[in-house]
Amino acid sequence: MARTWSRWLPAAAVPLVVAGSVAFAAQAGADELPERTPEDVLTLLADRDHQPFSGEFEQTSDLGLPQLPGGVDLPDADGDAAAVTAALEALTSDHSGRVFVGEQDQARLQVFESFGERDVIVNGDEVWVYDSDENAATHATLPPDARTAGLDQRFTPDEVADRVIEAVGPSTELTVREDVEVAGRAAYDLVLTPRTDATLVGEVAIAVDGETGQPLRVSVTARGADTPAFQIGYTSLELAAPDADLFEFTPPAGAEVEEIAPPAQDQARDDAEQAEHPEPTVVGTGWESVAILDAGATDLGGEPLLAQLTTAVDGGRLLGTDLVNVLIADDGRVLVGAVPLERLQAAAAE
Numbered sequence: 001m002a003r004t005w006s007r008w009l010p011a012a013a014v015p016l017v018v019a020g021s022v023a024f025a026a027q028a029g030a031d032e033l034p035e036r037t038p039e040d041v042l043t044l045l046a047d048r049d050h051q052p053f054s055g056e057f058e059q060t061s062d063l064g065l066p067q068l069p070g071g072v073d074l075p076d077a078d079g080d081a082a083a084v085t086a087a088l089e090a091l092t093s094d095h096s097g098r099v100f101v102g103e104q105d106q107a108r109l110q111v112f113e114s115f116g117e118r119d120v121i122v123n124g125d126e127v128w129v130y131d132s133d134e135n136a137a138t139h140a141t142l143p144p145d146a147r148t149a150g151l152d153q154r155f156t157p158d159e160v161a162d163r164v165i166e167a168v169g170p171s172t173e174l175t176v177r178e179d180v181e182v183a184g185r186a187a188y189d190l191v192l193t194p195r196t197d198a199t200l201v202g203e204v205a206i207a208v209d210g211e212t213g214q215p216l217r218v219s220v221t222a223r224g225a226d227t228p229a230f231q232i233g234y235t236s237l238e239l240a241a242p243d244a245d246l247f248e249f250t251p252p253a254g255a256e257v258e259e260i261a262p263p264a265q266d267q268a269r270d271d272a273e274q275a276e277h278p279e280p281t282v283v284g285t286g287w288e289s290v291a292i293l294d295a296g297a298t299d300l301g302g303e304p305l306l307a308q309l310t311t312a313v314d315g316g317r318l319l320g321t322d323l324v325n326v327l328i329a330d331d332g333r334v335l336v337g338a339v340p341l342e343r344l345q346a347a348a349a350e
Contacts (some may be wrong), residue, residue: 020298033186033210038174038274041188041208045161048213052102052241055234057157059095063229063321100242108246123247130251137251140260157232161215164192164204171195171286182207182216183234199223199287200323200338207233229323282338283347290337290347315345 036044097111109120116132125142134159179191187207194201202223217233251257280291310317310328318341319326325334327344335344 033179033188035192036176036188037344038176041176041190042165042174044188045165045190045206045208045215046213048102051212051214051239053214053237053239054098054100054242055237056098057096057232057234059232061094061230062227063323085093100246102242102244102247106244108242119249121247121249123249126249128249128251130249130255134256135252135254136256136258138260140257142274144245156219157234158275159213160218160232161206164206164218177205179210180207183237185216186210187216194287196287197223198339198341198343200325208303212239220323231323283350284337284343288337288339288343290335290339290344292347293334293336294332313341313345315348318344 073154095111095113097109097117099110100108105122107120107122111118113133118132119128119129119130121128127140127142129136130137159301163301171194172194173193175191175193176193180187180189187209190206190208192206194203200222202221202225204221205217205221205228207214207218208214216237217231219228219231221227221228232340280293283290283292309319310319313319313327316327316329320329320341324336324338325341325344327348329335329342329348333348335348337344337347
């Protein structure tokens with residue numbers, strides 16, 4: 001179970017941050033809300049207070065990719081190709097689960113799968129990640145300076161919404177459509193539309209709770225499409241503090257447990273991992289930004305599954321979807337962006 005903390009946590013959260021869900025509640029009949037300008041709704045969203053809650057969510061995605069068979073894995077010594085496969089599975093599969101948020105540093109995420117579930121539990125300075133299919137857990141104790149008030153929201157539509165509104169600026173047009181109802185809550189339908197043609201994104205819609213400002217659903221629609229390619233949101237929501245016992249975790253009998261030292265406590269290991277798996281470089285801004293990752297010596301383009309899903313283009317192989325393009329360059333780099341292929345090729349040449 002050679003997993004590092006930096007890879008365990010994102011892997012457990014991939015189904016949520018990638019996005020997606022069908023329409024969760026009737027779009028009509030929402031309680032009438034006070035009229036607000038787009039800027040007012042954006043402020044309501046940005047200035048929301050911490051709110052304990054519990055909720056069920058659903059996620060779907062429709063990117064124009066074939067659904068991968070369950071359990072697919074790629075043989076790869078350092079896990080780079082397998083990580084790409086896991087991301088592809090998340091992009092092409094539906095997911096559901098539950099989220100529980102307590103005090104500022106208490107949260108639990110449960111993602112349901114065909115043969116089990118994955119759990120992320122945060123309780124003060126204790127963090128657990130558990131995979132029931134493998135009966136394997138990873139545990140870390142966070143130092144005081146690593147405990148943040150935002151820890152409770154990172155695996156919910158809140159995080160997706162926060163990332164989206166970072167793009168708000170001169171390149172984005174804001175509008176508010178007719179009120180909607182999501183998970184039984186009346187919400188404003190805030191729409192962000194790119195003012196540039198150099199992106200595959202047509203619009204992003206955020207259902208903002210009219211009372212609390214909490215994001216209830218985030219949907220992303222590709223340019224020229226009528227239905228979302230990604231959506232994430234709640235099917236049910238209860239604005240009350242969950243039972244405190246939900247944030248306590250004891251590994252089941254026979255579980256394989258790995259203790260992970262947080263980076264601040266193991267700087268040498270953190271530096272080594274950073275050297276082996278550096279953070280992506282981002283070129284461009286806003287809707288036109290491109291992330292560039294170095295896959296090292298791994299020949300991702302030569303992996304059978306990726307070779308099947310990609311097509312040969314100038315400079316490498318393209319994994320093309322309605323909303324996101326991935327260029328596996330001949331030099332081993334991987335370029336990702338919600339942009340046309342030409343933008344990725346230009347970024348690769350810079």
